[in-house]
Amino acid sequence: MPAPDYSTGPYTARAPSVAQVSRLNDLCFAEYPGVIEGGEPFMRWYMARPGLDPRLCQAAWHGDGLVAGLFVTRLALHLGATPRPVGVIDTVMTHPEHRRRGLAGSLLSATIRAARELGLWALQLYTAPGSAGHRLYGSLGFRDRATLRYWTRAKTDPGDPARWRPCSLADEARVQDVVASHRSHDGVPEMDTAYWAWRRHDRPLELPAATWIRDLPGGPAETVALLPATMTALGRRTVCSDLMVRQEDSVESLCAALPASTSLVALADERDHLLITSLRKADFERGSAEVAMLMSLSSPGGAGADLPWFALTESVIGV
Template sequence: MSDIRIVRMSETSVTPGELADLFNATFGEYEGMVPATAETMAWYIRRPGLGEGHSFLALAGQELAASTFVTAARVVFGGETVACGIIDSVMTRPRWRRRGIATALLERAVDEMRREGLGASLLYTLEGSGGHRIYSRLGYRERAVAHYYHADAVPAAPPEPGLRPARPDEEEAVRARLNAWLGGCDGYVPLDDALWRWRRRERPRIMPSTLFVLDAPDGIAGTGALCATRVSIGNQPVDLAIFTDVAGADAAAQRRVLYGLLERVPPGYGVGLLAGSHDPVLPALAAQLGMARYEEVAMTLALTAAGEAALSRPPRGWYTLGESLIGV
């Protein structure tokens, strides 16, 4: 470690292209990961709350050896929102692994989160991986399991004519409904103006996302988003339509949204769906559709007494954060 310097990202001139190269070198073999480009990374580091001030790089001379991002956000735990530091993209170039760099980066990040008064920290990782062992040593504990479902071809499902693209003037109503329907789920980040704008209107053109709504006599009964992108599965590029934020007034509405999204998948694309343990609806639907399931664990760390109190209560559902799990 004597040849490594850990610095804030804001203290360097690192480019999105350099970060994308590090990301791909680190996560290239992860199933279902969306490969990064300079364009997608430039979007990602503009994520509200991320900020270059509490993201850190490990430099070996002028070489970017490793990095980690920390996003400050309100996250639901135990039925209340907690000021949280979301750890994303702990990246180490393969030739710099097993030197304690990731541990040093995480220790620095945790110290910074404590200094900022954040109540808890959240991250996603593969169970049994090197990262999982590091996070466990630092005190992170498993909170839930993130489910990432995949099908090479669009599963057969009953037709659902009631789903349609949302109009621009409906987006505010959709945002309010999502906060109402998902606001009690552990892991959910309530959608404020900045996060909604970043997700919906500032997206990179190579990773478009279309918002859909399910009509009801009294308004919107359900919603879901479809992101058409390219992912890595079995070390091969695969075109995938990934469904996120599938939500509704009840289980029947969620089912109808999911079936309607399946009809909207572009020709030649497979299907991906994000869900989580403690979710009583989507995992059962994905299983009925015969979709394969990949898993990562969601791990949390209490940083204050208030954070510890929230995390002492059992999860109420689980919301898998797409931008943290796979970068969409």
């Protein structure tokens, strides 16, 4: 239990402003490598994320000051080929002057209780292995589900851009099908119209998204969303989100289709052999790790762990 001079509760009881969350976020995540440096326009967009549930999002207050918080977004994630109602937790943060007083633990415990009451199947989050957060989540019952890696490439080379092209609005329905039918991974969200629009169109000017597509004969297309952003520790990057490849030369060809100055960053599950081969072929370098953790709230057994994990970049990086 946190000390009595703190009050805690869900956003339904007391919701912080965008400015308050943005300030705390900037303070807490400046030292956390590989996340977006967003500021207020980013946070206004992020807090409008469809599925962000005020009954599950939590805040801790010291007087009028926001000192800790977390977000939870309800998404239908494919686990073991079945869509399950999952609460995706992110932006768990406590003001540096208020740490080690049980605030994050207390907010997470409240979220777990509320998620059970709402009948969610599981809770999911990402964190750096060995971090304070990793220990905290483990002590609350979250289990490691997959290890992801950041992969980076400083520059692209001229080469053969074989068939990659920016997607027109007319292609969008097809790209949505490619993403929706990506059943070789666990953790792919079902995206309704609102969630798709938030991810690709209703974005701040500072954080544009460009959808690319590559048609391949005899099967579904490949796709990626390219998201330029400034990231902690990595600087100015273009994040590859929803990177769905079917061939080993995919990423190499994608790089060749982009301006030479494009510095790419991608995330891949350590067991995602095709994607890793494709990144290596394109001279990407393997960087730091991030663990996808899962807490099953359903009957014993929970989610199987056979499939590689799909990295939801908005929850790991923020875009």
